[in-house]
Amino acid sequence: MYSSIATDSSGNLHISYYDYTNFDLKYATNASGLWVTTTVDSAGSVGACASIALDSSGKAHISYRDNTNYWGRLKYATNASGLWVTTTLETGNVQEMDIAIDSLNNVHI
Secondary structure: OOOOEOOOOOOEEEEEEEEEEOOOEEEEEOOOOOOOEEEEEOOOEEEEEEEEEEEOOOOOOEEEEEEOOOEEEEEEOOOOOHHHOEEEEEOOOOOOOOOEEEEOOEEEE
16 A cells, blocks of 8 residues: 655666555565565554655655554655664654655655
């Protein structure tokens, strides 16, 4: 559910999505020539409303909702450092969101 797709400068696909079976945020890419899927966040019920964008280096940035509590949390994940790092940005009544990256690689959610 809640899939989002981005294409890098080489034409490779990058997909973020909510794994409804396991309640996890997942990331899939064919950048290696084969499809590889990674669990990005599995702490609770996370990954709803996932939105993905790529920076100028082709690194993924994902905004998503943590549904573990009733009101939800806005979370952000990136593999810009080479490893997936997740951060909670906002707690409270978080609904849908989208992510974009400008020409200076600034992330906007």
